[in-house]
Structure formats: C-alpha cells, structure tokens
Amino acid sequence: MKLKEFARQLGLSPTTVSRALSGYPEVSEKTRKRVAEEAVRLGYRPNINAVRLVTGRAGAIGVVxxxxxxxxxxxFMSGMAERLDGEDIDILVSPTTDRDLTDQVPLYGRLATSGRVDAVIVHSPKPNDERIALLHELGFPFLLHGRSETDVPHAWLDIDNESAVRRATSHLLDLGHRRIAMINGPEGRTFSLHRDKGYRDALEDRGIPFDPRLVTHGHFTDELGFRFARSFLEQTPRPTAFVAGSMMTALGVYRAVRSRGLVVGRDISVIAHDDVFPYLTADNMVPSLSATRSSMRAAGARAADLVLQLLAGRPATEIHELWPVELILRESTGPAPREAQS
Amino acid sequence: MKLKEFARQLGLSPTTVSRALSGYPEVSEKTRKRVAEEAVRLGYRPNINAVRLVTGRAGAIGVVxxxxxxxxxxxFMSGMAERLDGEDIDILVSPTTDRDLTDQVPLYGRLATSGRVDAVIVHSPKPNDERIALLHELGFPFLLHGRSETDVPHAWLDIDNESAVRRATSHLLDLGHRRIAMINGPEGRTFSLHRDKGYRDALEDRGIPFDPRLVTHGHFTDELGFRFARSFLEQTPRPTAFVAGSMMTALGVYRAVRSRGLVVGRDISVIAHDDVFPYLTADNMVPSLSATRSSMRAAGARAADLVLQLLAGRPATEIHELWPVELILRESTGPAPREAQS
DNA sequence: GCTTCGAGCCAAATCGTTTTAAATTTTTGT
DNA sequence: ACAAAAATTTAAAACGATTTGGCTCGAAGC
Incomplete structure (x- = not known):
C-alpha cells in the first residue's frame, strides 16, 4: 500500500496524509486521528527508503x-537496544577486519558520508584519535565512548577510570600492600592511560616509588591475565596484590595465584574492573571478587540517549558525561601478609 | 557530487555512468574504465538512499x-562482520526489550516489511517457532541459526549438538562414570532438546536408566552453573561427572566442585560446550577443560555467506548445513573414582 | 458589508538514483 | 559501398515519499 493509494481511499491528498502522520500542525485534529486509525487498519506504512531519500535522514546509529x-x-549494544526500542532508530554495525585503529579511519569516513547512518559512536579512543579528527572535519555527528585529549569539540560519555583505579590502589595500600601489580588494558588507549595515572597517583600519595616492572598492558583475556600474573608472581619479592583490567583478566589472575599454591584474598589480593555482565558476576567468584564497577549496559543505553539528543540539536559541546565508578569490596582483598610487609 | 553533475563532467549521460559503475555489459570497456577512474578521482558515490528506493534493496542483513x-x-556478529567486510552489506541490529520469543514475533514482522533489511537471521529457535512461520508467510528471506521442526521450507545452519553431547556423554561412560549430570540450555529451544537427546541416547546405548534428577535447564551463566552444580553435588550418591552447556556454566561448575573440597578431573569430571571465545579459552582453565567445540565466529561468517547466497537466488531448500562438533579431551575428564563405580 | 486572516487542504516539485525503450553509432556480411 | 545487425549511448519514466507555495473557505475586524 502506497501513500497515493492510501490517500485516495481516505479521500484526502497525499500531502495531508503525510502531514497528519508526521504530526504537523496544519492538519485538523479530527483528520489526524482518522488518518492514524486508518493507517493502522489498512496497514499503511511509509516506505522507509523513500523517506530517507527525501529527508536525508537514515534512521540509524552506526557502530564499527x-x-x-x-x-x-x-x-553495550544491548544497552543501546534497550534505549532505542520503540524509537524507530536502528543500530547499524559496520564490519571491519582491520585490527589497527588507524586503518579503520577510512571506514568511518565512508560510514559518515554514505548516508546509511545519522551518527556514529566511537569506542576506546586514543588520546589523539584520528577518527575524531576525521568526523569533526566531515561535520558528522558522533558520540565518543571514552575520552580523548583532542581540542576538537565533541560529545562524550566516559567512566572515571582514573579515580576508580586510584581508589582501588589506595585501598590496597591501606591494607598494607606495597608491591601492587597492575594488568592494564591495551597500550595507547585513553582509558588505559587514565587507569595508569590513577595507579601512579595512589602510589605517589603514599610516597611509594613507581616500579615499571609491575605494570603490563594487553587485551582483556583470561589468557593474558594468567600469563602476566604468573610472571609477576615469579618476581622476588613478589607482588602481594593485583589490579586487573577486566573480569576475564581476573579469571586468569585467580588461576595463576592458585597454580602457585597461593590463596586469593589471603596471600594475594585482587581487584578488577567489572563491567557487570549477566553471565559472569564478581560476587559469584570464589573468593568473591572486589571490583571497581560500572555497568556497560547502562553506558550503552545512555550513549544511545545522548546520540538522540545530539540529533535533536543539542550542541555537542554540552554533552560531556563522566560517570563515577563504584568500588565494591569483597573477599578477594585482604590485609597484606605479614612477612611481605616492609 | 550527484550523478547528474558527475555525468556532465564526464561528457556522458547519467544512464551510461550508472551502468558503467554497476558493471552492466552494454557499456564499452573503455568507457567503464574511464568512469571508474573518474569516480574515484572526483569522489563520486551514488546516494545510497536513492539506490535503495529505486532498487528496493536495503543493503543490510537484520538481526534481532x-x-x-x-x-x-x-x-557470531563478529564472524558475520568478517565475511561481510568489503561486501557493501551491513548488519542491522533491531532492538527489542521483549524477553519472550513470542512477543518478538511482531518485531520480526515489522523488520521484514520495513524495507530496512534484505534478509534476517533467526537465532535459537524453538521446534515450532512462530518467527519462522511468520517470515515464511511474508515470503521474506531468512536464515535460521539452529534448527526447528516446522515443515516450512527454509535455509538453516546448525551444529550437531546431539552428536556432540552423545559423544561427550559416551566418553564419560567409557571412563566408568555412571551418574552424569547435565546442565542444559534454556528449556524449549531446539538445541537444548538436541542435547538432551544426545545425552539420553548415550545412556540408553549402555542400558543406563535416565534419571530426571540429573538434568537441569537454564541460561548460560556462571551463576546457574554454580547453583545447579552445588545442588547436584548434594545428592547421594552424587554425580561423578558433568556435561555443561557453556564455558560460563563450566566456570560455575568448577567453582562448585572446588567449594566442596573436590578436585575437577580427579573426583569430578567436566565436559562443556565451547563456542571458542578469544577471551576465555578452555585450554587455559585449570585443569584444562575437556570440551565439545565449534566456533561461533565461524558460524557467523558462514551464516553471512549463506544469506548472501540466498539473496543471490539460491533456493532456501538447498541451504541446510549441519556442522560436526569436535570433542577435545583435556584434563577435566578422568576415570570415575573407584568408590563411586557401581 | 468588505477586507483580512488563518485554518485546513491540495497540486506539483523534489530527492538522486535505476531502468525501459528508443536513438545513435559502429561493425559486419556480401 | 550499402543494408542489416550489433554495440553503445541516451532521454525520460519510474521509485514513494516530503515539502514548498498556493488555494479555498469561513471567521474576525472595523
């Protein structure tokens, strides 16, 4: 059923019908109601591609x-989906096999200029991210999930990684730990740098010298968690506590600790960052895992919300959101063992 | 830059330019080459929404x-992305907050009739899945990831869950286990039923009676893995082996076993299904986890491929793929403890 | 009572392509 | 060298909506 035919059946012009459905003011309330009802009854829905062509809007948010x-x-996407449900806006996932961020830049360019999406969400930026520069240059709306140090004005949503890790580290220091190892995220990403800063600042507050041998970087996998933790535990003196970048990393750390015949929460303390997954919960681990916690799903929902605001005309420069991170202490953190204290 | 302007600059008609770029045969090789080169040089790209309107194609595959x-x-999506990279086809994720499958049916209807996608992928079906019935009725192309028992002809891709679990269970039986507990997926889904059948058949082959107290259903979370395993271990006589539905479930099972002071691979054997995640590998678990294994990413890539074939005109009735599943034995499975053997 | 105004509706232009059907040019056969 | 056939190219008609600008008609202003 097309507009023309539908309008004919209603005895109205296509113009009026279109306006009625789009909620324009110059159509009487009575007519609008009739049109709306008949549209449902006869199953008329505007052809989305025609609408897109004429309006230039795509009705989708892009994610690479x-x-x-x-x-x-x-x-994150699930959170977006939650917010976008009922909004008539989809999520368009643009595939790429490029591992390196820089190689992905042209893809963002194509995505922005292709007319397939109205805005994009950029993830895990570097401090000086080419993607941001490009999108700004193109004048294309985007929301940064994370932060960068560019002076290009842009909308962003981030969690306070720095403070989270600073508090986590401080807490370990309070417990008497002095050699605290950190398994951080991929090198070069802003969030890894923020976490690094939080870690260093906490040490500095207590006048404890920073030891580069206690920090590593890498993806959030159980494998790296295990390998890094194993190698840390071979040091003498060995660290008595770990700050892990993710739940998966923490799984690896737990295993490494156990494989050395040590006990998490007694011999070795562990704090990890928890994005709150329905299928893997810090509270259920044994021992339960102390964690810095922030819901990834909530971030996705809010990100979608902010993008909608952006598209509605709210200036990007107004959209800056820094979320606090909870620190939840459970059984995996305890006082530093006596013999290890200085 | 629009087609009209671009064509004018080339001294050709829009028609010829359009054909040249789309690779139609009735344009000379020389012209085609010139057009292609100039398009790159001048940065001309057809307006996607105009193309969609006129061709009726959406250039996207839908996923709910x-x-x-x-x-x-x-x-799975990442696998799709891998295959779709360079194809000029996107993945459109349609949000829903509806938990129940039946409630999602109208969404599939809207998605199919909205013109936003050319095909959809349907996941985790029930044996008699309303979504399949609807999509078939609408004549809309779709690929089922999993299987159903409907007589509606349709394309599908699935892994051989039944055989996988049968072999896993048989292996445990070979090792002398007689009380084998199974933590299956959500009730009602075809794959859960297939796994259930594989489990029962293996028992039946040895003449071992099926005990419903040894089977549970639920989502694939570490929490359920833990809770179910705990409660199984409270039975007397307790099971000596577990077949777990997923890696997350297995994590929970490991914890439950340890929390009872038992040792995985010695007191209790565990086999789980492994979808092959880059961030959580069965081989790295301690003890390393015996698993039935099939790559979810590979399935996603193949699914995208099959959808492409479907859209290219290959009949849905020809597209049926049943993937074998590897059984990989590691340290988490061992002989049943003496005292437990009958 | 005549003009002005606004509410409500409509005809036609527009968005930027693809594709049908026809026109032109080039090649081929004799 | 000429007609017929084949190879290129093109003008114009879709595709299905939104939107600009104009039209009609009754109410309000004076």
Whole structure:
C-alpha cells in the first residue's frame, strides 16, 4: 500500500496524509486521528527508503565492529537496544577486519558520508584519535565512548577510570600492600592511560616509588591475565596484590595465584574492573571478587540517549558525561601478609 | 557530487555512468574504465538512499537483539562482520526489550516489511517457532541459526549438538562414570532438546536408566552453573561427572566442585560446550577443560555467506548445513573414582 | 458589508538514483 | 559501398515519499 493509494481511499491528498502522520500542525485534529486509525487498519506504512531519500535522514546509529571479539561490545549494544526500542532508530554495525585503529579511519569516513547512518559512536579512543579528527572535519555527528585529549569539540560519555583505579590502589595500600601489580588494558588507549595515572597517583600519595616492572598492558583475556600474573608472581619479592583490567583478566589472575599454591584474598589480593555482565558476576567468584564497577549496559543505553539528543540539536559541546565508578569490596582483598610487609 | 553533475563532467549521460559503475555489459570497456577512474578521482558515490528506493534493496542483513546479554552474540556478529567486510552489506541490529520469543514475533514482522533489511537471521529457535512461520508467510528471506521442526521450507545452519553431547556423554561412560549430570540450555529451544537427546541416547546405548534428577535447564551463566552444580553435588550418591552447556556454566561448575573440597578431573569430571571465545579459552582453565567445540565466529561468517547466497537466488531448500562438533579431551575428564563405580 | 486572516487542504516539485525503450553509432556480411 | 545487425549511448519514466507555495473557505475586524 502506497501513500497515493492510501490517500485516495481516505479521500484526502497525499500531502495531508503525510502531514497528519508526521504530526504537523496544519492538519485538523479530527483528520489526524482518522488518518492514524486508518493507517493502522489498512496497514499503511511509509516506505522507509523513500523517506530517507527525501529527508536525508537514515534512521540509524552506526557502530564499527572490529574483529577483536570484544565481549563488552554485546553488553553495550544491548544497552543501546534497550534505549532505542520503540524509537524507530536502528543500530547499524559496520564490519571491519582491520585490527589497527588507524586503518579503520577510512571506514568511518565512508560510514559518515554514505548516508546509511545519522551518527556514529566511537569506542576506546586514543588520546589523539584520528577518527575524531576525521568526523569533526566531515561535520558528522558522533558520540565518543571514552575520552580523548583532542581540542576538537565533541560529545562524550566516559567512566572515571582514573579515580576508580586510584581508589582501588589506595585501598590496597591501606591494607598494607606495597608491591601492587597492575594488568592494564591495551597500550595507547585513553582509558588505559587514565587507569595508569590513577595507579601512579595512589602510589605517589603514599610516597611509594613507581616500579615499571609491575605494570603490563594487553587485551582483556583470561589468557593474558594468567600469563602476566604468573610472571609477576615469579618476581622476588613478589607482588602481594593485583589490579586487573577486566573480569576475564581476573579469571586468569585467580588461576595463576592458585597454580602457585597461593590463596586469593589471603596471600594475594585482587581487584578488577567489572563491567557487570549477566553471565559472569564478581560476587559469584570464589573468593568473591572486589571490583571497581560500572555497568556497560547502562553506558550503552545512555550513549544511545545522548546520540538522540545530539540529533535533536543539542550542541555537542554540552554533552560531556563522566560517570563515577563504584568500588565494591569483597573477599578477594585482604590485609597484606605479614612477612611481605616492609 | 550527484550523478547528474558527475555525468556532465564526464561528457556522458547519467544512464551510461550508472551502468558503467554497476558493471552492466552494454557499456564499452573503455568507457567503464574511464568512469571508474573518474569516480574515484572526483569522489563520486551514488546516494545510497536513492539506490535503495529505486532498487528496493536495503543493503543490510537484520538481526534481532534481545536484552539478554548473550555473549555468544558478539562472536557470531563478529564472524558475520568478517565475511561481510568489503561486501557493501551491513548488519542491522533491531532492538527489542521483549524477553519472550513470542512477543518478538511482531518485531520480526515489522523488520521484514520495513524495507530496512534484505534478509534476517533467526537465532535459537524453538521446534515450532512462530518467527519462522511468520517470515515464511511474508515470503521474506531468512536464515535460521539452529534448527526447528516446522515443515516450512527454509535455509538453516546448525551444529550437531546431539552428536556432540552423545559423544561427550559416551566418553564419560567409557571412563566408568555412571551418574552424569547435565546442565542444559534454556528449556524449549531446539538445541537444548538436541542435547538432551544426545545425552539420553548415550545412556540408553549402555542400558543406563535416565534419571530426571540429573538434568537441569537454564541460561548460560556462571551463576546457574554454580547453583545447579552445588545442588547436584548434594545428592547421594552424587554425580561423578558433568556435561555443561557453556564455558560460563563450566566456570560455575568448577567453582562448585572446588567449594566442596573436590578436585575437577580427579573426583569430578567436566565436559562443556565451547563456542571458542578469544577471551576465555578452555585450554587455559585449570585443569584444562575437556570440551565439545565449534566456533561461533565461524558460524557467523558462514551464516553471512549463506544469506548472501540466498539473496543471490539460491533456493532456501538447498541451504541446510549441519556442522560436526569436535570433542577435545583435556584434563577435566578422568576415570570415575573407584568408590563411586557401581 | 468588505477586507483580512488563518485554518485546513491540495497540486506539483523534489530527492538522486535505476531502468525501459528508443536513438545513435559502429561493425559486419556480401 | 550499402543494408542489416550489433554495440553503445541516451532521454525520460519510474521509485514513494516530503515539502514548498498556493488555494479555498469561513471567521474576525472595523
């Protein structure tokens, strides 16, 4: 059923019908109601592609998905989906096999200029991210999930990684730990730098010297968690506490600790960052995992919301949101063992 | 830059330019080459929405994403992305907050009739799935990831869950286990039924009676893995082996076993299904996890491929793929403890 | 009582392509 | 060298909506 035919059946012009359905003011309330009802009854719905052509709007928010199987990603998207349900806006996932961020830049360019999306969400930026520069240059609306240090004005949503890690580290220091190892995220990403800063600042507050041998970087996998933790535990003196970048990392750390015949929460304390996954909960681990916590799903929902605001005309420069992170203490953190204290 | 302007600059008609770029045969090779080169040089790209309007094609494959944070989902999509890279086809994720499958049916209807996608992928079907019936009725192309028992002809891709679980169970029986508990997926889904059948058949082959107290159903979370395993271990006589539905479930099972002071691989054997996640590998678990294994990412890539074939005109009735599942034995399975053997 | 105004509706232009059907040019056969 | 056939190219008609600008008609202003 097309507009023309539908309008004919109603005895109205296509113009009026279109306006009635779009909620324009110059159509009488009575007519609008009739049109709306008949549209449902006769099953008329505007052809989306015609609408897109004439309005220039795409009705979708773009997200680039790399080949790294980011488990966070699904949660974030699920949050977006939650917010977008009923909004008549979809999520368009643009495939890429490029591992390196820089190689992905042209893809963002194509996505922005292709007319397939109205805005994009940029994830895990570097401090000086080419994607941001490009999108700004193109004048294309985007929301940054994370932060960068560029002076290009833009909308962003981030969690306070720095403060989270600073508090986590401070807490370990309070418990008497002095050699605290950190398994951070991929090198070069802003959030990794923020976490690094939080870690260093906490040490500095107590006048404890920073030891580069206690910090590593890498993707959030159980494998790296295990390998890094194993190698840390071979040091003498060995660290008595770990700050882990993710739940998966924490799983690896737990295993490494156990494989050395040590006990998490007694011999070795562990704090990790928890994005709150429905399928893997810090509270259920044994021992339960102390964590800095912030819901990835909530971030996705809010991100979608902010993008909608952006598209509605709210200036990007107004959209800056820094979320606090909870620190939840459970059984995996305890006083530093006596013999290890200085 | 629009077609008209671009054509004018080339001294050709819009028609010829359009044909040249779309690779139609009735344009000379020389002209085609010139057009292609100039398009790159001048940066001309057809307006996607105009193309969509006139061709009726959407250039996207639809996927419905519920609010259950399925960690498999990201891997599957990532596989799709891998195959779709360079194809000029996107993945359109349609949000829903409806938990129940039946409630999602109208969404599939809207998606199919909205013109936003050319085909959809339907996940985790029930044996008699309303979504399949609807899509068939609408004559809309779709690929089923999983299987159903409907007589509606349709394309599908599935892994051989039944055989996988039968072999896993048989192997445990070979090792002398007699009380084998199974933590299956959500009730009602075809794959859960297939796994159930594989489990029962293996028992039947040895003349071992089926005990319903040894089977549970639920989502794939560490929490359920833990809770179910705990409660199984409270039975007397307790099971000596577990077949777990997922890696997350297995994590829970490991914890439950340890929390009872038992040792995985010695006191209790565990086999789980592994979808092959980059961030959580069966081989790295301690003890390493015996698993039935099939790559979710590969399935996503193949699914995208099959959808492409479907859209290219290959009959849906020809597209049936049943993937074998590897059984990989590691340290988590061992002989049944003496005292437990009958 | 005549003009002005606004509410409500409509005809036609527009968005930027693809594709049908026809026109032109080039090649081929004799 | 000429007609017929084949190879290129093109003008114009879709595709299905939104939107500009204009039209009609009754109410309000004076």
């Amino acid at each position: 998905m790399g080949r790294t199987g980011e488990f966070h990603f699904a949660e | 994403m519920g609010r259950t944070g399925e960690f498999h989902f990201a891997e």
